[in-house]
Amino acid sequence: MNLIIPVLIGAFFGVGLYLILHRHFFKLILGLILFGLATNMFIFVIVDLSRGSTAIIKRENEVAVEPFADPVPQALLLTAIVIGFAIQAFAIVLIKRVFQAIGTNDLDDLDKTDRIDQYYK
Amino acid sequence: MIQLLLVLPLLVPLYGAILCLFCWRKLQVQMAIGVVTQLGLLTSSIFLLQVVNKQGIVTTQVGNWPAPFGITLVADLFSCLMLVVSAVVGVSVFLFSLRGLDVKRMDFGYYPLLLLLQLGVSGVCLTGDIFNLFVWFEVLLICCFVLIALGGKKNQLEGAIKYVTINFLASGFLLTGTGIVYGLLGSLNLAELALLVRSAEAHPSLVTLAAMFFLVALGIKAAIFPLFFWLPASYHTPPIPISAFIAGLITKVGVYALVRLFTLVFVLELELMLPILTYVAGFTMVIGVLGAASQVDFRRILAFHIISQIGYMIMGLALYTPLALAGCIYFVVHNILVKTNLFLISGVVAHRHRTFALRKLGGIYLKQPTLALLFIISAFSLAGIPPLSGFWGKFMLAKAGFETGSYGIVATSLGVSLLTIFSMTKIWNEVFWKKKPETTEDEIETKVEKYENRLLHLPVVFLVLFILVLGLGAESFIQFTLKAADQLLNTDIYINAVLKDVK
Numbered sequence: 001m002n003l004i005i006p007v008l009i010g011a012f013f014g015v016g017l018y019l020i021l022h023r024h025f026f027k028l029i030l031g032l033i034l035f036g037l038a039t040n041m042f043i044f045v046i047v048d049l050s051r052g053s054t055a056i057i058k059r060e061n062e063v064a065v066e067p068f069a070d071p072v073p074q075a076l077l078l079t080a081i082v083i084g085f086a087i088q089a090f091a092i093v094l095i096k097r098v099f100q101a102i103g104t105n106d107l108d109d110l111d112k113t114d115r116i117d118q119y120y121k
Numbered sequence: 122m123i124q125l126l127l128v129l130p131l132l133v134p135l136y137g138a139i140l141c142l143f144c145w146r147k148l149q150v151q152m153a154i155g156v157v158t159q160l161g162l163l164t165s166s167i168f169l170l171q172v173v174n175k176q177g178i179v180t181t182q183v184g185n186w187p188a189p190f191g192i193t194l195v196a197d198l199f200s201c202l203m204l205v206v207s208a209v210v211g212v213s214v215f216l217f218s219l220r221g222l223d224v225k226r227m228d229f230g231y232y233p234l235l236l237l238l239q240l241g242v243s244g245v246c247l248t249g250d251i252f253n254l255f256v257w258f259e260v261l262l263i264c265c266f267v268l269i270a271l272g273g274k275k276n277q278l279e280g281a282i283k284y285v286t287i288n289f290l291a292s293g294f295l296l297t298g299t300g301i302v303y304g305l306l307g308s309l310n311l312a313e314l315a316l317l318v319r320s321a322e323a324h325p326s327l328v329t330l331a332a333m334f335f336l337v338a339l340g341i342k343a344a345i346f347p348l349f350f351w352l353p354a355s356y357h358t359p360p361i362p363i364s365a366f367i368a369g370l371i372t373k374v375g376v377y378a379l380v381r382l383f384t385l386v387f388v389l390e391l392e393l394m395l396p397i398l399t400y401v402a403g404f405t406m407v408i409g410v411l412g413a414a415s416q417v418d419f420r421r422i423l424a425f426h427i428i429s430q431i432g433y434m435i436m437g438l439a440l441y442t443p444l445a446l447a448g449c450i451y452f453v454v455h456n457i458l459v460k461t462n463l464f465l466i467s468g469v470v471a472h473r474h475r476t477f478a479l480r481k482l483g484g485i486y487l488k489q490p491t492l493a494l495l496f497i498i499s500a501f502s503l504a505g506i507p508p509l510s511g512f513w514g515k516f517m518l519a520k521a522g523f524e525t526g527s528y529g530i531v532a533t534s535l536g537v538s539l540l541t542i543f544s545m546t547k548i549w550n551e552v553f554w555k556k557k558p559e560t561t562e563d564e565i566e567t568k569v570e571k572y573e574n575r576l577l578h579l580p581v582v583f584l585v586l587f588i589l590v591l592g593l594g595a596e597s598f599i600q601f602t603l604k605a606a607d608q609l610l611n612t613d614i615y616i617n618a619v620l621k622d623v624k
Contacts, residue, residue, distance in 0.1 A: 018597065020286065039293040040292055044299035076252055080296055081257045087292070091285050094270060098278045110279045115355045116235065116417060 005045055023107045025095050028034035032091055036084040040077060047073035123172055124181040127194050128167035129385045130204050130243040133158055135410040138236035151232040152219060153463045158236055159212045162243075166204040168283035173201045174601075178608065178618035180249065189313040190621050193249035195537060195619060198605035199450055200246040203377055206454050207242045209587060210369050210461045211235070213580035218362035220573045221472060226272045226360065226425060234271070235366065238264035245374050251302060251386075251620055255295050255380060258342070262288050265371060271396060281353030291341035298334030302386075305331065310620035314386045315612055325389055332394065338378070343375030346404040347434055349428045353412065357420035357425070357477075357602045361468030364420065367459030368427055373453050376434045381447060381483040383438060391479030392442065398439035403530055405431030405464040411543045419477040419552065422544055423460065426503065430456045433518060436530055440521045446606035451599065455502070455510040456590055462499045462584040466492065469577045470552060473570075479548070485559035493553045495504040495581050500545035502588050503537050534536055 012034055019031030047070065057064045057072035099105065137158030144150040153545070174195050175178055180227075183192045215235070222231060230297045241261025248254050266288075270281040303309055305327050306317045318328060346353040383394065409429025416422045434456070437449025469492060470485060471477050486493045502509035515538060522531035591598060610613055 020290070021371065022135070032286070035290065035293050037161065037550060039300075042297055043303075044500035046300045048304070054438045072309070073300075076299070076303070078250075083256070083292075087263060087266075087289055090266060091289065094266070094278070094281055094285060097270075097273060100280050101273065101275050101278050113276050113280050113283075113358055114486075116415065 005041070009038055009041045009045060012041065012047075025099055025105050028107065029088075029092055029095055033088055036088060039079055040084065043073060043080065044078055082088070123176075123179055123345070123448050125168050126165065127181045127247065128183075130162060130169065130247065131194075131240060132242040133161045133165060134236040134243065136487075137161075138233040138240065139558075141233040141236065142230075145230070145480055146235040148224070151562060153331050155215055155236070156231050157214045157480055159208070162239065163205075163212055163329050163480060164250060166208045169196055170198075170201040170205050173198055174604075178615060180619050180621075189310045192253050193310060193312070195249035195311075195615070196246045197246055197304075197344050197600070199377070199380070199609060200606060202454055202602075203246045203374070203449065204243055207239065207246075207370055207458050209584070210366060210457055211239050213359070213461065213465065214362050214366040214369075214582050215426055216363070216580040216583065217577060218575050221468055222360055222362050223272075229271060229362075231271065233270070234264050234268050236266065238366070242370060242374055245378060246411075249311050249319045250309050251382075255299055258295065258378075259292060261371065261374065262292065265367055268367065269359050271359065271363065271429050274358070274401065277358045279356035283351050284355040287341060291338045292333050294338035294341075298331050298338060301327070301331040301334060303433055310619065311381075312384055312616045315388075315616055316575075316620075318386055318389060323604065328387065329390045329393060332383075334386070335382055336394070336397075339375050339379045339382070341375075342372070343379060344405075344431055345434075346401045346408060346432075349405070349409070349431075353421060353424045356424045357418070361464060365461050365464035366466065368464055372427055372431055373434070374451060376431060376438075377450075379435075379447070380438055380446070380609065384446070385612055385615060388612070389622055392481065395439050395441055398435055399514065399527065399530055402432045402435035402439050403533045404432075405429065405435060406533060410537045410540040410544065411446065414540060417479050419470065419479060419482070419548060420464070421477075422548060423463050423467065426541065426544065427460060429541065430460070430503075433515065433534060434539070436534060437518055439530070440518070440525055440527060442521050442525060443603060443606045443610055444517055445521035446522065446609055447602040448514055448521055449597065450552055450602040450605050451510075451517060452514035454602075455514050456587070458584055458587050458591065459499050459503050459511065462581060462588065463496075463503065465577075465581050466496050466499065469581060471572065472577055473574050480549035481554045481558060482552045484553075486553040491578065492581075495585050496553065496576070497549065498585055499588060500549065502592060504542040504545050506542075508592050508595070510588050510595070513592065513595040517599065517602075534574050 016035030016038055018033050019027045019034060053067040053069045055069045055074065137154055140154050141151045142582045146180055153337055164560045178195060178197045180193055180195045182188060184193060238261060241257050241264060244257030244260060246253060248257055266281060266285050269284055305324060306314055308317060317323060378403055406429050409425050409432060413422045413425035416425060433452050434449050437445045437452060467477060474482055476482060505511035505515045516536060519531050
């Protein structure tokens with residue numbers, strides 16, 4: 001288990017980046033989602049979230065009793081997931097609008113804003 | 122009372138934006154709210170700057186949770202300066218958008234979005250928490266995304282998709298870096314991190330890994346050398362008020378975050394980082410200015426110049442002496458004002474002539490001599506002609522470079538200045554000096570439009586005043602930036618100010 005998840009995260013990062021570099025719009029969306037997922041899971045592993053223990057202090061105790069989970073990374077993850085979700089949702093709508101407006105499915109066709117020759121026409 | 126003053130730059134735009142959302146269909150009311158909020162933001166930032174100047178660093182703990190556990194807001198001189206400058210830019214862009222933006226875009230929530238964007242900028246400048254920094258960057262970016270795509274023109278959408286993708290990646294790197302920092306050091310508070318990094322238990326090599334993540338992430342946002350390609354592809358696509366605000370301010374917020382982190386937290390990696398940053402600075406300057414030389418569109422020339430100017434700021438960070446950092450701060454302030462102003466001027470020109478292409482423009486010197494004068498002040502200031510503001514920034518950086526013996530970067534920066542003059546002269550010759558090409562149709566000029574065009578001069582004059590003050594009153598302002606740089610380098614002041622309750 002301890003070995004599987006880091007390898008999995010590495011795979012997610014790799015696949016995510018590969019898909020983002022792909023020319024197809026739909027793969028761009030998939031890539032963004034996978035990349036967001038990979039960053040979230042990376043935090044999951046690096047701050048060592050343990051199973052079975054909670055961050056809640058029982059009523060009879062003054063302080064938390066070992067083993068307890070660190071609540072900060074949980075808060076970080078929740079925030080990061082929400083933000084990532086919002087941006088992904090926006091990106092999906094944007095990509096759909098681009099597809100409707102420009103009528104192409106290929107990122108290579110999106111070179112109009114970079115071309116100089118259009119100003120000589 | 123001071124605590125309240127510290128939260129005001131966040132609360133004012135937030136409440137302004139919420140009020141605007143309630144008046145979705147009433148543009149007049151939104152404009153009125155906008156006026157009040159912009160002025161409120163400006164006055165509260167100026168007050169905060171005065172207080173910080175008098176009393177030193179001001180901090181507050183949100184929700185009264187003590188320092189390393191809760192979220193801290195910190196205002197030192199550099200962050201206050203950023204707040205004031207962004208408020209000034211906010212006022213001028215707001216003024217410009219009253220006449221210079223189409224009603225359709227305003228109907229779709231331009232004013233609340235602008236205010237939320239300003240909220241994000243204030244947040245980045247005030248936060249004392251590394252995860253909070255990430256969150257504020259996201260607030261700022263999502264507003265940028267929507268503003269760039271607002272209106273849904275073809276090339277806007279095209280620019281937006283590039284901007285969104287690269288910034289999503291950058292945010293991912295920022296988050297990964299934050300995760301590494303927390304995993305290594307077990308804290309998110311910048312002041313406590315600064316302490317922990319200097320203690321014996323820190324693993325220097327692993328902290329370097331985190332530092333690299335932050336360098337790449339913030340480097341993308343600040344558009345430094347190998348990571349800038351999204352900027353000239355997207356910044357010229359939205360309408361002028363939006364691109365002026367974003368182009369003037371947002372990349373500099375990235376520079377601000379870089380300076381903050383690399384003077385406070387990642388100080389042990391400097392032996393590795395500073396040479397990298399020096400090369401990055403040199404290449405950023407040169408590539409930016411060469412890119413600008415090949416362009417034939419008013420806004421795209423300016424967009425490439427943003428990149429080249431970012432190089433100077435990074436140079437200040439890379440030299441890492443008090444004078445160099447002061448130069449960096451001076452340059453950030455100067456550049457935000459000048460760059461926004463140049464974008465606004467291109468907007469005034471395009472409002473009358475309906476185009477940004479240099480080939481189709483011309484003869485403005487005869488028709489609008491005031492505008493020509495305003496442009497020449499800003500352009501000379503950007504290129505660094507004394508006694509205008511750009512000169513003093515470059516002078517401080519060059520002097521700091523000579524003092525540390527880094528002649529290569531100084532020579533590069535001076536060479537790039539010459540090329541900057543070249544591009545500015547190109548705009549001057551093409552837009553203002555040469556005869557208006559006969560092939561193009563005449564611009565439509567009704568009485569109302571002439572009146573509107575005159576109104577559009579107002580924000581430009583407003584910014585030029587600041588630029589002149591910055592240049593002519595350089596002595597006192599340089600002293601001020603030196604003080605701010607001193608605060609940045611003496612990290613103990615910052616740490617003690619934040620963690621005073623703990624000790």
